[in-house]
Amino acid sequence: MSPTRFASEHRWIYLGAIVILLALVVIGIVRWENLRTTNAATEKANQLADAAVDAGYPRPDTDTIVRTLGTDGGFVCEDPDSALKKALWKTNVSNGAAFVGQRPVIGDTRALRAEEKILEIYCPEELDAFQDRYDDLETDDTVRR
Numbered sequence: 001m002s003p004t005r006f007a008s009e010h011r012w013i014y015l016g017a018i019v020i021l022l023a024l025v026v027i028g029i030v031r032w033e034n035l036r037t038t039n040a041a042t043e044k045a046n047q048l049a050d051a052a053v054d055a056g057y058p059r060p061d062t063d064t065i066v067r068t069l070g071t072d073g074g075f076v077c078e079d080p081d082s083a084l085k086k087a088l089w090k091t092n093v094s095n096g097a098a099f100v101g102q103r104p105v106i107g108d109t110r111a112l113r114a115e116e117k118i119l120e121i122y123c124p125e126e127l128d129a130f131q132d133r134y135d136d137l138e139t140d141d142t143v144r145r
Contacts (some may be wrong), residue, residue, distance in 0.1 A: 009144075014054075024041060038066070041066045042066055044069070044121055045065035045066045046062055046116060049062050051121070052114075055117075062118065070122065073118060076116075076118050076119065076122065076123075077119065077122050077123035077126055080101040080119060080130045081129040086134075089107075089134075090137075106138050107138075107139045108139065109139040110141070110143065112134060112137070112139055142143070
């Protein structure tokens with residue numbers, strides 16, 4: 001049997017091996033990218049958890065932070081100084097009633113500082129605009145630990 005005849009008869013083996021090799025390369029690249037992203041998200045989540053402990057809160061679960069904020073801050077970093085987010089924040093800082101009984105209250109300073117810390121860690125470029133918008137709000141230490 002000549003070498004050229006052997007190669008032509010078993011061409012499907014070569015093509016199959018090439019396809020499998022390319023598939024393994026693609027899978028390896030995707031897994032490496034996911035691992036790198038997960039490590040970055042875990043590092044930022046640990047920074048945020050350490051900041052919570054420094055502020056006097058119990059240490060939050062870093063896995064939950066990773067799933068919620070990822071590497072880019074998720075929803076928190078999507079235009080944090082927008083009118084909608086300011087309205088939502090003001091709505092959430094109320095007396096807890098609904099409809100006509102709802103009244104604004106003086107919000108807790110630590111809640112605002114918590115969001116600032118998230119912005120500082122995940123999207124520092126948004127921090128100045130956020131601070132400019134929320135500096136005029138009246139806050140105080142209203143929540144007991």
